[in-house]
Amino acid sequence: MTAGALGLFAAASPAPAQEVRLPVLEAGIGGGGGWLPDYPAAGQNHVQGIGFPYVIYRGEILRSDDQGVRGRVYRSGGVGIDLSLGGAFPSSSSKNDARRGMPDLDWQGEVGPALRLTLWRDPAAPRRVNLELPVRAVFSSDLTSVHYRGVVFSPELAFEQYGLGFPGARLRAGIGPIVATGRLMDYFYRVEPRFVRPDRPAFDAEGGYLGTRLQFSYRVPVTDRLSVVGGGRVENFSGATNSDSPLFRRDWNLSLALGVAFSFYRSEATVASSADPLD
Numbered sequence: 001m002t003a004g005a006l007g008l009f010a011a012a013s014p015a016p017a018q019e020v021r022l023p024v025l026e027a028g029i030g031g032g033g034g035w036l037p038d039y040p041a042a043g044q045n046h047v048q049g050i051g052f053p054y055v056i057y058r059g060e061i062l063r064s065d066d067q068g069v070r071g072r073v074y075r076s077g078g079v080g081i082d083l084s085l086g087g088a089f090p091s092s093s094s095k096n097d098a099r100r101g102m103p104d105l106d107w108q109g110e111v112g113p114a115l116r117l118t119l120w121r122d123p124a125a126p127r128r129v130n131l132e133l134p135v136r137a138v139f140s141s142d143l144t145s146v147h148y149r150g151v152v153f154s155p156e157l158a159f160e161q162y163g164l165g166f167p168g169a170r171l172r173a174g175i176g177p178i179v180a181t182g183r184l185m186d187y188f189y190r191v192e193p194r195f196v197r198p199d200r201p202a203f204d205a206e207g208g209y210l211g212t213r214l215q216f217s218y219r220v221p222v223t224d225r226l227s228v229v230g231g232g233r234v235e236n237f238s239g240a241t242n243s244d245s246p247l248f249r250r251d252w253n254l255s256l257a258l259g260v261a262f263s264f265y266r267s268e269a270t271v272a273s274s275a276d277p278l279d
Helices: 182-189
Strands: 021-023 025-037 045-058 062-065 068-076 079-088 107-121 127-141 146-153 156-162 170-180 208-221 226-236 252-266 270-272
Touching: 021 045, 045 252, 079 127, 107 146, 146 182
Parallel strands: none
Antiparallel strands: 021 270, 025 045, 025 252, 045 062, 062 068, 068 079, 079 107, 107 127, 127 146, 127 156, 146 170, 156 170, 170 208, 208 226, 226 252
C-alpha cells in the first residue's frame, strides 16, 4: 500500500539505536481474515480469510517483510523508489444483491513503481511522515487465467512509528485519494446489456476519481518467531466518477482485519537492522 507526509524537514535523522541483527531469510506460515466490502462502494461486507506460507528476505534491493514485497530500486536521503505490490480478495456475485447473476470478481493483484518522499522525520525517535506516490497495473485471476484490468494511482500521506507500545511494534496510518482508469472502473461498475434487470440498468463506467481511503495497521512481534497484526480501513466514495452505476451502493465502506504469522525457519546469516527500522 501507500504512505504519506505533512511538513518538509530536511536532513533530520533518527537517533542512533542499538544494533539489531535479523536473519537474512525466514520462512513460515501465516493466516488472517477480515470483514471486507465485496468491492469499492459495495452495499455488503463478507468475512474473508486465507492461510499461506511466506518467505521474508532482507536483501539490499529486494525485500519481503512486514511491509510487504518491495523492490528498493533507489534510495537517496528522503527520496526512494520502490517496486510496490497490492491485492484484493475475490467476491462471489451470488452473495451480493447488486451483482447477482453477474460474473464473480476474481482475485486481484497490483504491481508498479512507487515514489516515496520523507517529508518529516523525528530526530529523536523512529517515526516519520511520508508521501507515497504509487502507480500500479491491476490484474485479476480465477487461478486458471490472468486478465489485465487497468491502472490505479493512489497517493497517500502516512505516519509511521516504530516501537510504539511494544519493542519492535510498527504503527502506520495513512490517507489519500484513489484514481483509476476506465478499464478498472468497468470491472467494478459496468453493467452489460445481457445483465440488465428492472433494478439494474445498463451502465458504462468511466475512468476518474474512485474514492478516498483512510487506513491503519499495527503489528506486534509477540516473540522472535510469532507476530500479530491488526488493521482497518474507512473509505468514502462521495463524488466518485461512477456514483450513478447501479452497482454503486454506499458512500462509505468499512474494513477490519486481523492476522498472525509464525516463522519456523531463520537463517544463520544475519543483516544489521538498526539504521532505520522503518525501511
